[in-house]
Structures are given as C-alpha cells and as structure tokens.
Amino acid sequence: MIGETGIQTRSLSAQIYTHLKNQLMSAQLHPGDRLKIRELAQSLGTSETPVREALLQLVQDRALEMKPGYYIRVRRLTLREYMELREIRLLLEPHAAAKALSHVDDAFIDRLERCHESLIRAEHEKDYPTALMANYEFHFSVYRQSGMPQLIEILERIWVQTGPLLTLLYPSAPPTYDGPHQHLNVISALRNRDAAAVAEAFKADLIEGGRRFLGYLESIEEEA
Structure with a gap:
C-alpha cells in the first residue's frame, strides 16, 4: 500500500x-x-x-x-528534429483548431483578440518574453477547445521540445506576413464559424510566419 x-x-x-x-x-x-x-x-x-x-x-x-x-x-533540437516536429504540427494543429470551432463563443474570440493585441504590443516594445508567452497562449487556448485531450497531450509533448528553440526567434527572425497577420485571419475565421478557414490560417501561420525563423535555423546550423 x-x-x-x-x-x-x-x-x-x-x-x-x-x-x-x-x-x-x-x-x-x-x-x-x-x-x-x-x-x-x-x-x-x-x-x-x-x-x-x-x-x-x-x-x-x-x-x-x-x-x-x-x-x-x-535540450536544443537539431534542425532535422525541428523539421520533423514541424511536419507533425502542420498536420495536427490545424485539425485541433478546426475541432475547437464548435466549442468557442464570441466571448472566447474577444479574449483571443486581446491576446493577439498583447503579442503585437510586446513585439513593438521589444518585450520578447511576453510576446512568446502571448503566442503560446493564443495557440493553445484554441487547441484546448478541441475537446480532444489526447491530441492536446501529443501537441504538448511537441511544444515542450520546440518551445525553448523559439527563444531564438527574436530579434533575429521575427514572424513576417505577406498580408494580414495570420492570427487576424484566425480570429476572422472563428467569427465566421468557418472551420476550413480556421485550419488554413493556423497552417499558414506556421509556414508563412515561420519562414524567416526556419532560414535562421538553417544558417546557424551551417555555421555550427
């Protein structure tokens, strides 16, 4: 006993x-x-x-x-490890976000919008730890609305490995977007109750927003 x-x-x-x-x-x-x-x-x-x-x-x-x-x-992930986990994220995170749609209301979306505003403000003020925290909260507040605890557990096991690497994001390779910030597209898709658009915005955020970061990781791995 x-x-x-x-x-x-x-x-x-x-x-x-x-x-x-x-x-x-x-x-x-x-x-x-x-x-x-x-x-x-x-x-x-x-x-x-x-x-x-x-x-x-x-x-x-x-x-x-x-x-x-x-x-x-x-631990510091190698580029190869990061790329593998990124590929898995591209499959699972848009799915979690789409599943979350039926469990969110306007009050939740309003809070998500304020979280994004906190991220943008922190970036402008060069308060990078706060920006990274806001980005994490933006993503996982949506994913955790999916009602799929086993999927969330998988995503947490990925982010617990990739999270520390994101400390290299600022100021060397901050996210950039060809159009509106993809978080704004997420918010818009949630308000329109468009699951496909929600999934696409999260996927685009990882690809488009992470473009410079991926290039930066490649460059420092070559130097190493």
Whole structure:
C-alpha cells in the first residue's frame, strides 16, 4: 500500500512537472539552460525529491537532457528534429483548431483578440518574453477547445521540445506576413464559424510566419 507521504510527493512532483512544462512550451527557458535540483527546490519551496522526479520525467519527454554527473539542461533540437516536429504540427494543429470551432463563443474570440493585441504590443516594445508567452497562449487556448485531450497531450509533448528553440526567434527572425497577420485571419475565421478557414490560417501561420525563423535555423546550423 502506498503511504500518504508517497501520494503527496507524487502529487507535488506532478505540479512541478506541469509548472516546468509550461515554462518550456511558452519559451521561458532557453536551450542549454541548466536546471539545478537544489536551486529549483529552494525557489519552489519544496524538497528535492519531487523536483528530481519532475526533471527526470522531462528528460523522458526529450525536453531536457542529462549529462554525465547528473547535469540536467534544456535540450536544443537539431534542425532535422525541428523539421520533423514541424511536419507533425502542420498536420495536427490545424485539425485541433478546426475541432475547437464548435466549442468557442464570441466571448472566447474577444479574449483571443486581446491576446493577439498583447503579442503585437510586446513585439513593438521589444518585450520578447511576453510576446512568446502571448503566442503560446493564443495557440493553445484554441487547441484546448478541441475537446480532444489526447491530441492536446501529443501537441504538448511537441511544444515542450520546440518551445525553448523559439527563444531564438527574436530579434533575429521575427514572424513576417505577406498580408494580414495570420492570427487576424484566425480570429476572422472563428467569427465566421468557418472551420476550413480556421485550419488554413493556423497552417499558414506556421509556414508563412515561420519562414524567416526556419532560414535562421538553417544558417546557424551551417555555421555550427
């Protein structure tokens, strides 16, 4: 039988795991950042055991890597890894967005519009961490309306790996668009209750908005 202390430790470990996972997905941690168990435990006001368990789970998720001597740091994806995950995202994210349409209302769309405005304002003010957080919230607030928890779990396992790489987005390769920002097309498609247009806007956002970023990743990989 598992004791009460064991249950509490597992619950705390799950909370820490979720906290760190959200930081990774929203690009609040950088590739190569070292995560020290003792320092994290102190900052979170907990013991080292649940922190260690959470970090080891993120190692299994391929978001972190363990170096010799239990040195844990944020993984940096290779270009090949990023391209594979990008291909999967192009298939799954538009589908999640289209499925979300039947679960959103005008109040949700209004909040999404304010989230996009926060992103644009942060870009203009060169507040890049806030811009990255707003972008994450824009995407996942839609995906999580899909009513497909297993699909969301898959997308989270992708973003927990790709999120830290997005810290390279600004100021070297910010998103650019040939026409309106694709987030505006998302909002318009949601208001028109057009599932196909919602899916297309999310797909275009990844392709068009990520065009410069992909070129930048290719250039730094060649230099390396």
